[in-house]
Amino acid sequence: MVGVRKLSYAKALNMALADELAADPAVCVFGEDIVAGMAGLTLGLHKRFGSDRVVDTPLSEQGFAGMAIGAALAGRRPVIEFQIPSLLFLVFDQIANQAHKLSLMTGGQLSVPVTYIVPASGSREGWAGQHSDHPYSIFAHVGVKTLVPALPSDAYGLLRSAIQDPDPTVVFAPAQAMGSREALDIAELAPVPVGSARVHRPGTDVTVVALGHLVAEALLVADELAGEVSVEVFDPRTVYPFDWAALTESVTKTGRLVVVDDSNRMCGFGAEILASAAEAMPLVAPPRRVTRPDGAVLPFARQLDQAVQPQREHLAAAIRAVMDGR
Amino acid sequence: MVGVRKLSYAKALNMALADELAADPAVCVFGEDIVAGMAGLTLGLHKRFGSDRVVDTPLSEQGFAGMAIGAALAGRRPVIEFQIPSLLFLVFDQIANQAHKLSLMTGGQLSVPVTYIVPASGSREGWAGQHSDHPYSIFAHVGVKTLVPALPSDAYGLLRSAIQDPDPTVVFAPAQAMGSREALDIAELAPVPVGSARVHRPGTDVTVVALGHLVAEALLVADELAGEVSVEVFDPRTVYPFDWAALTESVTKTGRLVVVDDSNRMCGFGAEILASAAEAMPLVAPPRRVTRPDGAVLPFARQLDQAVQPQREHLAAAIRAVMDGR
Amino acid sequence: MTGSVSARAGMALDTPALRYRMIRLIRGFELRALDLVDAGEIVGGIHPYIGQEAVAVGVCAALRSDDLITSTHRGHGHVLAKGSDPARMMAELAGRETGLNRGRGGSMHAADVGLGILGANGIVGASAPISVGAAWAAHHAGTGQVVTTFFGDGALNQGVLLEAMNLAALWRLPVLFVCENNGYATTMPISGAVAGTVVGRAQAFGIPAVTVDGMDTEAVLAAAHEAVTRARAGDGPSFLECLTYRFEGHHTMEKQYRLDYRTDAEIAQWRQRDPLALAGARLSTVERERIDAEVDEQLAEAVRYALDSPHPDPAGALDYLYASGLRGRAGWSA
Amino acid sequence: MTGSVSARAGMALDTPALRYRMIRLIRGFELRALDLVDAGEIVGGIHPYIGQEAVAVGVCAALRSDDLITSTHRGHGHVLAKGSDPARMMAELAGRETGLNRGRGGSMHAADVGLGILGANGIVGASAPISVGAAWAAHHAGTGQVVTTFFGDGALNQGVLLEAMNLAALWRLPVLFVCENNGYATTMPISGAVAGTVVGRAQAFGIPAVTVDGMDTEAVLAAAHEAVTRARAGDGPSFLECLTYRFEGHHTMEKQYRLDYRTDAEIAQWRQRDPLALAGARLSTVERERIDAEVDEQLAEAVRYALDSPHPDPAGALDYLYASGLRGRAGWSA
Numbered sequence A, B: 001m002v003g004v005r006k007l008s009y010a011k012a013l014n015m016a017l018a019d020e021l022a023a024d025p026a027v028c029v030f031g032e033d034i035v036a037g038m039a040g041l042t043l044g045l046h047k048r049f050g051s052d053r054v055v056d057t058p059l060s061e062q063g064f065a066g067m068a069i070g071a072a073l074a075g076r077r078p079v080i081e082f083q084i085p086s087l088l089f090l091v092f093d094q095i096a097n098q099a100h101k102l103s104l105m106t107g108g109q110l111s112v113p114v115t116y117i118v119p120a121s122g123s124r125e126g127w128a129g130q131h132s133d134h135p136y137s138i139f140a141h142v143g144v145k146t147l148v149p150a151l152p153s154d155a156y157g158l159l160r161s162a163i164q165d166p167d168p169t170v171v172f173a174p175a176q177a178m179g180s181r182e183a184l185d186i187a188e189l190a191p192v193p194v195g196s197a198r199v200h201r202p203g204t205d206v207t208v209v210a211l212g213h214l215v216a217e218a219l220l221v222a223d224e225l226a227g228e229v230s231v232e233v234f235d236p237r238t239v240y241p242f243d244w245a246a247l248t249e250s251v252t253k254t255g256r257l258v259v260v261d262d263s264n265r266m267c268g269f270g271a272e273i274l275a276s277a278a279e280a281m282p283l284v285a286p287p288r289r290v291t292r293p294d295g296a297v298l299p300f301a302r303q304l305d306q307a308v309q310p311q312r313e314h315l316a317a318a319i320r321a322v323m324d325g326r
Numbered sequence C, D: 001m002t003g004s005v006s007a008r009a010g011m012a013l014d015t016p017a018l019r020y021r022m023i024r025l026i027r028g029f030e031l032r033a034l035d036l037v038d039a040g041e042i043v044g045g046i047h048p049y050i051g052q053e054a055v056a057v058g059v060c061a062a063l064r065s066d067d068l069i070t071s072t073h074r075g076h077g078h079v080l081a082k083g084s085d086p087a088r089m090m091a092e093l094a095g096r097e098t099g100l101n102r103g104r105g106g107s108m109h110a111a112d113v114g115l116g117i118l119g120a121n122g123i124v125g126a127s128a129p130i131s132v133g134a135a136w137a138a139h140h141a142g143t144g145q146v147v148t149t150f151f152g153d154g155a156l157n158q159g160v161l162l163e164a165m166n167l168a169a170l171w172r173l174p175v176l177f178v179c180e181n182n183g184y185a186t187t188m189p190i191s192g193a194v195a196g197t198v199v200g201r202a203q204a205f206g207i208p209a210v211t212v213d214g215m216d217t218e219a220v221l222a223a224a225h226e227a228v229t230r231a232r233a234g235d236g237p238s239f240l241e242c243l244t245y246r247f248e249g250h251h252t253m254e255k256q257y258r259l260d261y262r263t264d265a266e267i268a269q270w271r272q273r274d275p276l277a278l279a280g281a282r283l284s285t286v287e288r289e290r291i292d293a294e295v296d297e298q299l300a301e302a303v304r305y306a307l308d309s310p311h312p313d314p315a316g317a318l319d320y321l322y323a324s325g326l327r328g329r330a331g332w333s334a
């Protein structure tokens, strides 16, 4: 597996997990149907690493999320796969109230290196309201490290970093990115530091912050508008911790800011970026957000589902509005 | 119980619940130790309304939060009391993924009039990390109606409105407000509409947005700075839905904005207010937030606990900074 | 206040012929739905109920029309057996405005409140406490309603279902817990997931629990009838373990994978106990053929109805989000 | 990798005299802690363990020093019995930098990882799956460690605890589930909360479960010894129901209310089976008095140590938040 190839996002995650399992005997995986590997993440890993390392669990998310903490306290580095983003709601106590808090509450005696991964977050067309959430803003609010890779290389590099990290970390792999491919040299895949942004396309007029599958959309819009406005596409890669220095640099250059964000508007990721920019960055025009609506629940029918997700045309309109100083 | 008296916040909640139980036979209450009424909310209500209406439950938060949905679907208006704010994490699936979504997902066939109330949210000195959360921003993000009354009269009025509301609603009663008192005429207590803000003190230089127990702090700071700066103290009373029209009016007048917010900084309520103002309100100076730190976990020791909560001195400094245009 | 949710009467299921008819209806519905998934008319796929029809039909045959049910991700059979119009159900799967949920819910969230169907659920186990709460309300309102909650063997490991059983037992509520033990939760065999026995898990809460042949409608009906009678008499919840099997993959998406969690031989063996054949064998060939023809006609019409129905207007994407009519802010401005 | 968490040896508990000594230590510790709550030196109050000492001591007497435990909101007894220094524990309750958790955790979160104490927990039931996970790790590392999880009767109704029992049973993990049945969850009597029996709930998962006299250390020790032996032999989890009683209120705050969930007569009756007296009766008066004097001296020193210790520096309020050393943004700028 050397040399340049078109690597898919799903395969990149699978390789990252395999490489971590191979590199560190403490790494193990819990989840439902992960022996079969239907979500792609664990494909072939049970065969390679065995039942002691890749463990199919009963439908007891709270139970095995709690177990992952205990295993972590005893020296393991568990990765847990969740089939549905909202299963994170089911284990919110285990993540936000247990894993996240144990280090501080024990005065540093404990640390909880657990990785939670949803290898199909956000809308999966036709899966309706309970399967289409994108709750990364919630985990960032709580203060759990929250990673949303956009490209296969980042999916690889961030998953490796998440597993190596001594703290609990949630990785969202957007369903709409899972099939994307990137031409790259496998030998150059490497861990990507948590908290470091990446500028996918430099620009001088406006900074567009995009996450996950929306990075590709933002790049398309930037191309579309190229004759009109010079767009810098800024991908934080990790929602929390956020690379404020890099954003400050970008906005200092462009003076204008648009965020496109697949989470609900109110108190979402987009709100944080705008707020932080308004506090401390030199904006020359009011910033804008393109988000899911307040309180959004994704309806089932395709037309409705799409009507609730941020689309390229809205991003283009927001960019134009910001350029107009509206 | 007529005429002017000093009504405590806890008693106001208790009266609101009693009045709703008396007014509507569909209203019922579930929770732990609510027959004894230790949290104050349900004091005396079991005696008055009986075991069919005021129901002590086993320690099965998910079970009874689910039950409340079912009872609501069958025509009841359940109120659930939680002894600890983070118990909302335990039932996050029931609130965010079930109660909140059923109306849209069933095309309006179902509605879920459940009220969730935490009669001691935020820091309770000495209760440490798992008992001191103030997660209102999370519920607002999800789109669940989220109320944080500051005064006894609002505690009364908002709890009544929450119970009458056809949608799921979370009410946070800050521990640090529970003992506060207000001189008022009991006969004038009335439901307070969800989504309507209240200006506690008019001012012309800067709008300070404060919620819950921080309203009283903001008023003290406004007094303190009175010779220096004219502070308008703006209490949204409900985090979601938010009274944007009223805030726009206030900020249009003052041109300056500071938010004091007892939730974590990242993607919190304060972020939303600053973002919305930056997008569409006529700010003449960069706005500021005073919040809990990113990812905060409240440490046990009193000195540490306090060091993590927003304090008056920080609010005063933020107001001065905004006045200086810093 | 309770009872208002269930006014319309469903299909009568009180003879073996009517029960055969319903099994045939569900089977035919699912086969047509599979076709529509392949054709791209049903987006996102379905969890087919094929093979398990005797459970839904046997249980619903024991219910009153004002009784309530909650269902699962594999819920089409429950919804049809309780009486929903297959045309509106198919329209829902096809995401049309005429669907049961106006195209907002789809396969995993079908509800028909007028028939006492409080809804399927995408989260395994989540329906159980909802049912217990509805039963609590019915109990206190004295309506005599019984609430049935369907779930799979996988749900037995969800804490919230166990909590719900405890609450129902403690308060002697009129709940019927129906476990459709089809041997697997997706690829996980029950032996790898459930320590102890299925009925033992319910019995530990003091809930009467029996195991029945879930391929035989009449056996399911008999057991359900006993349980429902007990609930209606005020004697609390019961638990049925129905031994059954799904003939298709877990979800239509399963076809994309080569999975080996069960053998062809095992599937073939269970297919020999096809509930459709078992129920059909109770009728004369003539009667069976007459029913089959009627049902096929009805289903052809249902498919036509679904596909002829309008798609929802995107402008209404957030309609029904709040029962109060609240409108939050859009995600972008014009 | 496992095993590193438990290096230091706790107090030996291998004679009746040593066990009496530990019961006396816990009792004395709690009485002094109650005084410090009254004096305002312990902020937020405590859940006193008084009356239940025989459980912690009997169970911990059956453990190896490298065995692990998890505990509850009512956890002082468990932590002391596993060997923590009462001075550092008292310093923790008083919120001092010298406390077990450097004053960051307080009463409900005391941990002492070097002694295998993975921590108390403020959320009822939450420790159980953590213990199962640690047991899973120990099992696969072949350390022979056993993990004990203490919980109250109230926790029996938490789904996550039931899930944890299923997982432990399924995978035959070395876990000892210890239910301290003190008859109440705050004001809720067990009869109002638990349908079926306590041991039946564990047995339903195929877990061997027995009920023992939780006021008698020796009875607890015997049952725990059997369970621990089974776990160490690779024969999976066990469950102990220890019948016990708390002599004080649920929490020190309870004094503010006039609660009538239990009668004075009931309390008096249980006090006649005081575990301290039962354990003391096994020793000569001389020996007992010698131990009492030693313990009182030790505890006086512990209180002195705690109160003389420095308060943490507010500048370090968020120290230890991230093991990686990550520092988030402050809540305000200077």
Ligand SMILES: Cc1ncc(C[n+]2csc(CCOP(=O)(O)OP(=O)(O)O)c2C)c(N)n1
Binding pocket: A032, A059, A061, A083, A084, A087, A090, C073, C074, C122, C123, C124, C125, C151, C152, C153, C154, C155, C156, C158, C182, C184, C185, C186, C250
């Ligand atoms: C709590 C939860 N965990 C996981 C899933 C994903 N999932 C959907 S169906 C299913 C298997 C369910 O098995 P079972 O309960 O036996 O029902 P069956 O599919 O066999 O009808 C899983 C794992 C889910 N929807 N909810």
Ligand SMILES: Cc1ncc(C[n+]2csc(CCOP(=O)(O)OP(=O)(O)O)c2C)c(N)n1
Binding pocket: B032, B059, B061, B083, B084, B087, B090, D073, D074, D122, D123, D124, D125, D151, D152, D153, D154, D155, D156, D158, D182, D184, D185, D186, D250
């Ligand atoms: C999940 C959860 N629900 C509620 C509480 C509040 N609470 C703390 S202790 C307690 C009672 C616990 O009873 P039990 O488990 O019997 O332990 P005991 O207090 O009797 O030792 C309650 C309700 C909590 N901490 N966690």
Ligand SMILES: [Mg+2]
Binding pocket: C152, C153, C154, C180, C181, C182, C183, C184, C185, C186
């Ligand atoms: Mg199944």
Ligand SMILES: [Mg+2]
Binding pocket: D152, D153, D154, D180, D181, D182, D183, D184, D185, D186
């Ligand atoms: Mg108890």
